[in-house]
Amino acid sequence: MATVGTLSSTPIPDPLVHPDFDGAKALGTSNTLEKVSFDPFKHLNHTPPSKVYSMEELGYPESCGVSPNGVSEPFPLFSAEAIQQMRKEVLSDEVFAKWKYSSELAQCQLRGYAADCAPFIYDTWKHPETLAIISKIAGVDLVPAMDFEIGHVNLAVYSEEEKNKALNEMVEKANRATDEGVSGCPWEDDDPIVDWHTDSYPFVCVTMLSDCTGMIGGETALRKGNGEVVKVRGPQMGYAVILQGRYIEHRALRALGGSERISMVTSFRPRASLIKDDTVLTTVRPISDLGELYLQFAEYRFEMLQDRLRDANKLMRDQQRARRPFDTLRLKQFIREQIEFLEHMDKEIVQDDKVVAGMVDDSHLISEELKLERSKKRRVAVA
Ligand SMILES: [Fe+2]
Incomplete structure (x- = not known):
């Protein structure tokens, strides 16, 4: 991918949510929620994606993830009515008052609210038909990673002035790039908010809740195994993209x-307890209610462990009944794997006083260069 990093220009403003931003009022939604129950016949409007790129096509070894499927093209998932209902729930006063998080990477994220006060969104992502669609595209049977991760929202609102300024910057930059014979997309590599990274959870489903007509950009860039960069279009309203984000480097x-961009990111993990779970909490610890996050993480991992121990017991008993020799090596290997499973949990559950709210550490970043740059920026900010 060609870059325009050598061109100098004032940076395009980051998506901005004003401190006094009132979600419901600013985006013209009502706070009076009439109760709508999720109905797959009415609210799912699914057409399979035109293409699902395999891990192999992206140059990753198939064994590196939990599925042979890597990323989908955007596909229609929800009806207009479903999107309107989701917007109403997300932009309610209660969600903003109780579940809004800010970090150095994003000024407004709504997290963990679904079980508490967004029944439509919660039921949507828990419904077997929704999960069947997501799982089919992902190529592995999936469930939401944890309730806390249902319906994570990234929200950016631009004033008319900011919107025009950003567009002018882009046009100016594009012109300069043409003048100087540099090709490429002029807006894509300008001090990215989040650089190349992998996600905390095995799969994500990104759904668009805003009308993107007239918007430029918004794609996801993926780094293939051989270093080559490819782009997947961003979803339009009601559409979704599924990505095996824990394993594919992306930005x-x-x-x-x-004027607004509201995207919903729901994270998933394989349903089967036998499949490996490489979930980390790196990118989510600083923007979460730690008690809630740790409880849910420990709860599902302990359930996995219970399933695994129960299955191991059954296998040992069955083998003995069938007069097979005892497989000591297999037992030792199983024990070792579960020790590693618990050690991984211990590492991810960082003591509360060592987690700085809003500050994401650099372990999700791939590029050493970017890590250095970020630490320099932090030093300047402190000084
Ligand atoms: Fe990501």
């Missing part, structure tokens, strides 16, 4: 030209 490209 979000800026979207310009809209």
Whole structure:
């Protein structure tokens, strides 16, 4: 991918949510929620993606993830009515008052609210038909990673002035790039908010809740195993993209030209307890209610462990009944794997006083260069 990193220009403003931003009022939604129950016949509007790129096509060894499927093209998932209902729940006063998180990477994220006060969104992502669609595209049977991760929302609102400024910057940059004979997308590599990284959870489903007509950018750039960069279009309203984000290096490209951009990111893990779970909490610890996050993480991992121990017991008994020799080596290997499973949990559950709210550490970043740059920026900010 060609870059325009050598061109100098003032950075395009980051998506901005004003401190006094009132979600419901600013985006013209009502706080009076009439109760709508999720109905798959009414609210799912699914057409399979035109293409699902395999891990192999992306140059990753199939064994590196939990599925042979890597990423989908955007596909229609929800009806207009479902999206309107989700917007109403997400932009309610209660969600903003109780579940809004900010970090150095994003000024407004709504997290963990679904079980508490967004029944439609919660039921949508828990419904067997929704999960069947997601699982089919992912190529592995999936469930939401944890309730806390149902319906994570990234929200950016631009004033008319910011919107125009960003667009002008982009046009100016594009012109300069043409003048100087540099090709490539002019907006995509300008001090990215989040650089190349892998996600905390095995799979994500990104759903668009905003009308993206007239917006430019918003794609996801993926780094293939051989270093080559490819882009997947961002979803339009009601559409979704599924990505095996824990294993594929990616970064979000800026979207310009809209007045709001609300995307919902729901994270998933394999349903089967036998499949490996490489979930980390790196990117989510600083933007979570730690008690809730740790409880849910420990709860599902302990359930996995219970299933595994129960299955191991059954296998040992069955083998003995069938007069097979005892497989000592297999037992030792199983024990070792579960020790590693618990050690992994211990590492991810960082003592509360060592987690700084809003500060994501650098372990999710791939590029050493970017880690250095970020630590320099932090030093300047402290000084
Ligand atoms: Fe990501």
